[in-house]
Amino acid sequence: MKGTGGADSATAATAATAAAAPSQSFNLGLFFFAYYAHAGTFATYASLFFAARGMSAAQIGILMSLIQVMRIFGPNLWGWVADHTRRRVLVLRLTAMGALVSFGGIFLGQSFGHFFAAMVLLNLFTSAQGPLSDAVMLSSLRGDLANFGRVRLWGSAGFVAAVMAAAYGLEWYGVDALPWIAGLMLLFVVLASLRLREAPPAAAGEAAAPLWSVLRQPAVLAFFASTALMVSAHTSLYVFYSLYLEREGYGKPVIGAMWSLGVLAEIVFFYFQGALFRRFGVRRVLMVSFGVALLRFAVVGAGGHSLALLVFAQLLHAFTFAAHHSASVVTMQRWFAGPLQARGQALYMSVAYGVGGTLGGLLMTLCWERAGPDSIFVAAAVLSLAGGVVAALSLRWQDRADQTRLAAVSSS
Structure with missing residues (x-):
């Protein structure tokens, strides 16, 4: 009978993890929905906003390219911090809050230099959120490919819903409404990040x-x-x-x-x-x-x-x-x-x-x-x-x- 105690404990732990999975899956799906809603809306319509603020085609091209360029630097910086501290959800929350604060530069910007600085800072934070949330999801679901896809699809759903809704909003209120729309979505990203929990630590003996x-x-x-x-x-x-x-x-x-x-x-x-x-x-x-x-x-x-x-x-x-x-x-x-x-x-x-x-x-x-x-x-x-x-x-x-x-x- 002693030999079955460890197995029963392991079974109970597995059941507890499985029971916890749906709520964490919901939280992750909510985060993906909010994150990709913001990312899709801003990337789709930012060029129109910059043009309305008097930026030339060349300047718009440079500003929009910063979304990709900062993906070279931002994810590695925040990925190192997250793995070094083992606090991936905390880092995800901090980057969400940093992005929301940085987005104020888009509201206040008038010159190319101002918009350039705002885009660098904003994308330094937002570029980290995709890979960090993927890492949290992978740790939480522990190789469950079915749940992986069904959680990740909410990001795609958020993208479609937000881009279509924003199109009507910009049609009614003009392109100057974009910072308010995208900024509100960033606030939802912050709120969604507060619902996430750190994944349980990897099994002992998993040396990297x-x-x-x-x-x-x-x-x-x-x-x-x-x-x-x-x-x-x-x-x-x-x-x-x-x-x-x-x-x-x-x-x-x-x-x-x-x-x-x-x-x-x-x-x-x-x-x-x-x-x-x-x-x-x-x-x-x-x-x-x-x-x-x-x-x-x-x-x-x-x-x-x-x-x-x-x-x-x-x-x-x-x-x-x-x-x-x-x-x-x-x-x-x-x-x-x-x-x-x-x-x-x-x-x-x-x-x-x-x-x-x-x-x-x-x-x-x-x-x-x-x-x-x-x-x-x-x-x-x-x-x-x-x-x-x-x-x-x-x-x-x-x-x-x-x-x-x-x-x-x-x-x-």
Whole structure:
């Protein structure tokens, strides 16, 4: 009977954790909804606000690029603080409060220099919130892929709901209402962060390797390179998709509907991803996402005249963004679990969206100006193919490292 006591205790602890999971999942979903509602609204309409305040096209381009540039620095700074202190939720709350205070610079700004400083400070804080919340979610759900997707989809839902609601608000009250709308959403982010709880500590004995020793592994370097290539390909959409559709003769209602369709497709994937990962495996889903991206960008570039083809291509967003993002986050747990989790998510954001997004935006701008609108989707297809090749190398090097470790264990 003594031998069953530990098992009963473990079972009770597991049951308690499972019982606590729904409330924490609700809190995380609420945070994702608020965070992506703000991020989507501000990123979508900030250029219109800056133009109304007298900024030139070049100045607007610089100001908007700071969203990507600060993703190179902010996530790594706050990820280090979060992992070093083991207080990820506390750091998440502090960055939310810092972002809300910093947003006052957008209200008061009139000159380019003022807006530049405000955007640097604001995005220093907001760029950390995505990877930190992902780290909290991964720690809380402990590998539950079904709940992972069903929590994360609330971010996509917040994005769609807020962007559509803000469109009506700006139509009624003018673009000068944007700081009030986005600022209110930031307040909701702060309130949502106050509901989060620190995840239970990792099991005893989970020692983390030094960060530098992890980053030196060829498989890790190749993995991050593949994510940067995938995000670089998607800048063809993030930066130029609306303009491309407008040049093809589509009106703003159609353009808005196409964006919403893509986000709805990712919501569907997030909801069902647990079953898909169990059936096909994370690796296979990851590699399929690159192949689908190659198809998607080829269809957009060649089929801009056909609404049916464009609708088909937007539905593929479920794989090129949602599947790739979830598979990448899960894959990183191989190297960045436990004490390295926040820094792993921060590196993913910095390399993929910071470096990859910035360089991809520059490349797509060059292609658009030198070779015409269709060329950016050719470039995106090539980048997707390159990303798939590099991802395959990463998987091969992972297998080789596993074989080497097994051989070393067997020989000892």
